[in-house]
Amino acid sequence: MGIGTSVLLKMNAEKALLQLGVEATVEATDIETARAATDASILLTTPDLVDRLQGLNGQVISIEQLFDLGEITEKLAVALQA
């Protein structure tokens, strides 16, 4: 909850953004903090938690494999084009 899963996801999201040549700030947060982060343009999470992030301004991306840099890069690329 802001210290485990999300930190790992943040690390790999930063690598993916670097590959995509996109400058962005990535924060690792728990669900409550993410729900309050109204300025986030993209929210990355795992499939179990997607439902808890509905109704926010940002796009929600569900990452099935936290350590699959290919999946994260691909999904971020699509989201960034939207």
Place this chain on the structure above:
Amino acid sequence: MATTLGQAFGSGSIQVKADVAHWRAALRLGGDLLVNSGCTLPGYTEQMIQAVEELGPYIVIAPGLALAHARPSELVLKTGLSLVTLRQPVEFGNTQNDPVSLVFALSAVDHDSHIDLLQLFAGLASDQKNVNSLLTGDSIEAIRLALG
């Protein structure tokens, strides 16, 4: 701060080929090992279980591998990790990554000081060769060797 991942696993923090019937029992064991190794007080274990009950099996972060944790609190005495390897895998209800044979538990004193540790952990968890060594390791020595 630990410079190798193995240093984060204190004395008494690893149990090999444990027999558990359910994911809760696996987390309880992982929590006990954090208590044994001086990282947490027993209430932290219940918080780890509660987090899964409330939020779901999001702690199953890779095929066969879970990383349990709760928030930093007064129940955390120091930052550390424990590992339970299971003789028979258990289901957490995670469609992508069940069943789970490697249950790590993490305690963190705050939101920042364990980040280097998680970098090392990410390296381990994303390397299938290391993960296989953890799965097949049948002694604490073998597990420590694989942890690095």
